[in-house]
Amino acid sequence: MNSSNGRTQPDDFERNWMNPDDTLRVPTVQEAAHERPLFVPIKEVCRMLGISRSTVDRLVKEGEDLGDVKIRGRIMFDPCAVEEWARAKRSQRKIDRT
Numbered sequence: 001m002n003s004s005n006g007r008t009q010p011d012d013f014e015r016n017w018m019n020p021d022d023t024l025r026v027p028t029v030q031e032a033a034h035e036r037p038l039f040v041p042i043k044e045v046c047r048m049l050g051i052s053r054s055t056v057d058r059l060v061k062e063g064e065d066l067g068d069v070k071i072r073g074r075i076m077f078d079p080c081a082v083e084e085w086a087r088a089k090r091s092q093r094k095i096d097r098t
Contacts, residue, residue: 039076048082
């Protein structure tokens with residue numbers, strides 16, 4: 001807790017994630033979604049990786065694990081899986097160069 005003017009004020013974490021009885025609670029899906037989306041569209045994947053849509057389509061077709069799922073007919077991607085894939089490719093490239 002932060003103190004200002006002699007009073008104890010909850011910080012942002014406590015205000016957002018603590019129950020009235022001061023026990024830590026798990027955020028709901030809706031609350032967590034405000035921090036980071038669960039899935040992003042292909043346009044966002046292109047932006048994240050700095051590649052074209054056709055390249056993303058090709059990677060998915062070749063079986064690369066970009067965390068893609070079909071939701072109501074749309075291909076969506078898990079942003080954590082995309083970042084993990086990019087890190088793995090980056091470290092693989094460093095190993096190949098040595």
